[in-house]
Amino acid sequence: MAFRKAAKGTALVGSGALAALYGLSQFSEYRRNQARLAHVEAAEQVQMTHQDELPSRQAQLATLKSTEEFDILVIGGGATGSGCALDAVTRNLKTALVERNDFSSGTSSRSTKLIHGGVRYLQKAIMKFDYEQYMMVKEALHERSNLLDIAPHLSAPLPIMLPVYKWWQLPYYWLGIKMYDLVAGSQCLKSSYVLSKTKALELFPMLKKDKLVGAIVYYDGQHNDARMNLAIALTAARYGAAIANYTEVVHLLKKTDPQTGRKRVCGARCRDQITGQEFDVRAKCVINATGPFTDSVRKMDDQRNPNICQPSAGVHIVIPGYYSPDNMGLLDPATSDGRVIFFLPWEKMTIAGTTDTPTDVTAHPIPMEEDINFILTEVRNYLSPDVEVRRGDVLAAWSGIRPLVTDPSSKDTQSICRNHIVNISESGLVTIAGGKWTTYRSMAEETLDAAVKEHKLSGGPSQTVGLMLEGAKDWSPTMYIRLVQDYGLEIEVAQHLASTYGGRAFEVAKMAQVTGKRWPIVGKRLVSEFPYIEMFTMVAT
Template sequence: MQRNSQLEKLKTENFDICIIGAGASGAGVALDAILRGYSVAMIEKVDFSSETSSKSTKLIHGGVRYLEQAFKKLEPSSLKQVKHGLAERQYLLANAPHLAKPLGIITPVFSWIEGLYYTIGLKLYGLFAKNDHLPKAEWLSKSETLRLAPSLNPKINSGVIYYDGQLDDARYVMALVQAAHAKGTVVANYVEAQSFVKNEAGKLTELLVKDTVNNQSFAIKSKVFINCTGPFSDHIRLMANPAEETRIKPAKGVHIMLPKEFFDSEKAMLIPKTKDGRLVFVIPFKSEVMVGTTDTPYKNLEKEPLLIKEEVNFLLETLTPFLRKMPTEDDIKSGFGGVRPLLSAKTNNQNETKGLLRDHEVEIDEASGLISLLGGKWTTYRLMAEDTVNKVGAILKNNKESSTHFHKLWGAQNQQLNKESFLKSNSNIETETLEHLWSTYGDQATEVLKIAASDKALGEKIIEGYPYLKAEVTYGSRYEMVEKPRDYLARRIRVEILDWNLTKTMTPTVAQLIGTELEWTSEKIEKEKNEYESLIEGFISAKNKFE
């Protein structure tokens, strides 16, 4: 997946489908479309999964809150969302098992009445799941609950455990992008959509874009253009048709990262009641514990959403009744904010909408021909993509059905190699490093080790005491279109969302390794290093001002 050769194809080839946006939905559409025989291009303004898709709660789920709403408020749409999520959960778990796994989630309760209520609800939740063989919900005694999660407040009465899935969201998008690319999709990051070209009938024929790495503009020719830009969808919709009404209602959700000492368990925790009516999850993610999320309106899409004191206080206060030892702002190692693309119904020229839609919608603008995949959530990305490409099939007269249900993604395609055999065949390397490599790259971890073996220096760790190899940066720059230190540290190995201080320490070495592979000048290496260090310093400084 070499960027310069992909750019040349974007400039010179004609495509059936051009996808704008390479998060979960865009990459999902790309894989579905290429498997149906279309010629496909996909571009991303920044880096793959750089926005909403890398900033989720990292759960694969139907949504227990939606189930409660379906029965309490008699909302059939909420029940539909649960069914869709639970049906899709099995595919996400099966198609990239190195990146997705079942996760037990404990709901602590403080009375037997609460225990009975959540046991009934979570058992009902499990009844909607089929064919994924996850354990069913179970009411645990106090001693069983504390054995599984000893960091919980000993004042609890008992706990209810149920199972959903967990994924590394940014790596999952990368596996989708690489799987699509392996089948022939032409992909490139840092390519920004700027304007459309239309024919005499007003239909889209070309997309004018800018390669922001090389500062070059060019046109992409395609029969169909698909807008998969999440919270930025209205920008593309209005670019295609200025007469369209806006439909996206962005909402901000933040997460904080804490050391595992505060919740030392392989299980997660669900806090079912908060003062704003949301659920809060406490989830082990790699080396740390993630707590989230919040839900507030967010209007300034041009700025990256950051932590603010009120949101952090809300999350810490929510934890208070449930933990044996309470964290403070000083204990927060990092945090991140994402923007949900909540969707409003069309007004049909009336003054009020029907409210926010929790499910997705595939919209076709009759005037320009633009297709927009709107709304939805991570867990249903594959279904969203299937629905979108079905719409394309009606336009381009292709009746081939989707085949993504059990299509193994990049890193899970070598059926002769599994985690156990990988660990055994590389027993001369530290287990922690091997575990990290497998959970990041799957069967492609062998390619990282080949790079490490080719140069003794690349076989060294980036920072002693951590499992990350220098060879990974070279691999990312060579095969995963890493163009900046943040691409690697935030999205390829997730260190930025785990620990800001560690990220800052790793940045000089990472910038140098990327620069060596991409043949940067020493001035460019220094510039990229300084820019990213400054960004991380800003995150740390903002957090310190909370105190």
């Protein structure tokens, strides 16, 4: 309690800065210790056995095809669906999950790679006195902290610079960012700070110098979204969930409730996309977690169901790494049409985006040329004229569909709140819609709470706060050194394996080692510019 008062005072009085820094360093150590205890407590509370060996896809399909009834069947293997499966199985519920493509093949792998509370949502909450958006930011900041703790190999804090070009904006933006820190409270990653024009240009030398007043730096998290999604799904599988990709739901199964006489969802007819074989998966509760495709599953339940999602396309482009520093991003909070643009370092390249345009989920989203040109224009607006930004610098582009929840009074998707809703149909289908990557865990918890209550399941409370994800155990920032020493891998390759697989990187390294040879360096790169290497497996004859 004393620290809370001290932190509050130093946020308002500049003379307490040194005391605040000392207090923050002490508190950071305290929070790390508390996180370690939370990890131990979370693991001990889970009743399911953690499996050392993952079942094969064939074994998982065999479990799905069994006549035994599951407690929970989740449709959708994105972040939210995988989070629901992990939440369910760690409540000791018999859980299944099916995904018609690869895990994280859709929206969950096409994000801005940020774990954030939503600075612009806090701005809207303050300007419009919107309590709902304020609570959404507060929840997201809590989940940001938890996600950084449970998957440290896949995530890390990232400083983001907000350049200021008008004097009056400096106190305005500073106050807003400090409010962001205060809302985070004890879960603030690092305190934001102001930079002079000279220091801002030292850190971000490609910035436009004319009229630059200074800059403000704040912290959010960055993560490998596709690998994070897969880590959640693999953790669910290790705790006993039966999960299978390339398994599409053809239609929902229903039976008549003897007490009410109404039809109730009791599972799904699935098709193995590889073999074409169809089979039934029976479950007491079916959860629809299909993101932008939410309404298609809802209409499987009842064609009369109205649409509850307004899909929006977000386009990102990849440009060379020299457009941003290696360890700092940049935020443009006020683009020409009111959208927010980020420039973020990623895999030695720079990600720039995103757009926010209404779209149709019936066709695979393709990045539109006008969206790419819009992003390039905004990049040019913030960079020095000495830096020539060319269309040919775009190395890649992708478009992801955000499953935004429709606001009936809204006329455009920019003003749609990214909050989520949990809907239960008359037939018992549980739908989780909306939300964002950062809050996948709390969304899953709320969904399972509703499912347990509606279907009178025996599951207890959620156990996923502090529960370490696949690869997090035994990982450390210096783990890659042992990979270099023990397996003779190149440093860049070892760093890639450690940051991708965490503590499981040693198992991967063994597959890249030629038997009986330690030197010269093993782990042949597939492409010289990237740290991806060949794997060697033993095939029985």
